[in-house]
Amino acid sequence: MFNITPTVRNLLIVNVAFLLAQMNLLPLLTQIGSLYPIGSPYFFPWQFFTYMFLHAGWGHLFSNMLGLMVFGPLLEQRWGASRFLTFWLICGVGAGLLYEGVRGYEGYRMEQARQEFHQSPNGPDFDRFFSSYFPEATGYQTLAHALERNPQNQEYIKAATDAVDGAVEETRNSKFGGMLGASGALFGLIFAFAYLFPNTKLFIFPFPFPVAAKYLAFGYTLIELYQGVHRVPGDNVAHFAHLGGLLIGFFVVKYWEGGRERFY
Incomplete structure (x- = not known):
C-alpha cells in the first residue's frame, strides 16, 4: 500500500x-x-x-x-x-x-485587555474577556451579570479582577500549555x-x-x-x-x- x-x-x-x-x-x-x-x-x-x-x-x-x-x-x-x-x-x-x-501576540493582547479591565472593571468587559480568550470557561457569566447589575459592588469587582488575573497567570505558567x-x-x-x-x-x-x-x-x-x-x-x-x-x-x-x- x-x-x-x-x-x-x-x-x-x-x-x-x-x-x-x-x-x-x-x-x-x-x-x-x-x-x-x-x-x-x-x-x-x-x-x-x-x-x-x-x-x-x-x-x-x-x-x-x-x-x-x-x-x-x-x-x-x-x-x-x-x-x-x-x-x-x-x-x-x-x-x-x-x-x-x-x-506572543495573543498574550500581548490578553495582557492589554487585563490592564484595561483593571482600570475600569465592569460586567460586559468581564464577559467579553472570557468569551474572547477562554471560550471553554464556564460559570463566569453569573459573575458578569451580577457585576453589570451592581457595578460599584467591591466584592464583585474583586472577584472579577482576581478571576481575570488568575486566568492570565494560569495561561503563562501552566505545565499543560505546551504544544x-x-x-x-x-x-x-x-x-x-x-x-x-x-x-x-x-x-x-x-x-x-x-x-x-x-x-x-x-x-x-x-x-x-x-x-x-x-x-x-x-x-x-x-x-x-x-x-x-x-x-x-x-x-x-x-x-x-x-x-x-x-x-x-
Whole structure:
C-alpha cells in the first residue's frame, strides 16, 4: 500500500520510540520537550526542535505518521534523503517559531485587555474577556451579570479582577500549555507535494472520490485559517502551527527552486 522510503521509515521509528518513551520510560519527556510559550517557566530553547517528535497519544501519532507515509516517499525520491530530512526539520522548527509569534501576540493582547479591565472593571468587559480568550470557561457569566447589575459592588469587582488575573497567570505558567506533534512539519510536506505533484489524485476520507493534491492543500489551508481565527470551546489544535508549516514549506521550496539545483 505504501512505498516506504528510508528516511520516512526512520522518522516513523523515531516518532514511535519517542511516544513509547513518553508513556513508559520518561514521563517528564512530554513536559521538557513540548514547546511552551516564551516566558513560561517551562520554556527551553531546544523545544523548537524536540516538540515535533512528541505526541499526545496513539491517535495523534497515527494521523501525523499516516500523512508522512502518504506524502513523504515521493518527495524523498525526488529530493533524496538528506534534502528531504532537512525540509522536514526546517518546516517543523519554522512552524514552532511562527506559532510562538502568534502566541506572543495573543498574550500581548490578553495582557492589554487585563490592564484595561483593571482600570475600569465592569460586567460586559468581564464577559467579553472570557468569551474572547477562554471560550471553554464556564460559570463566569453569573459573575458578569451580577457585576453589570451592581457595578460599584467591591466584592464583585474583586472577584472579577482576581478571576481575570488568575486566568492570565494560569495561561503563562501552566505545565499543560505546551504544544507537541509533527503537524507543522507534515503541513510543509503537504504544500511541497501539492506544488511538485499538483495533479496527483488522492483518496481522502470521507470523500468517495479522488482529490487532486493542489486542491487538497488549498482546502487544508482554508480550513486551518478559519479554525485558527474562529476558535471554538475545547479546540486545542495549534492551527497556526499548521499554517506556519505550510508557509515555511512554501518559502523553502521556492528558495530551492530558484537555486542552482532546480527541480525537474
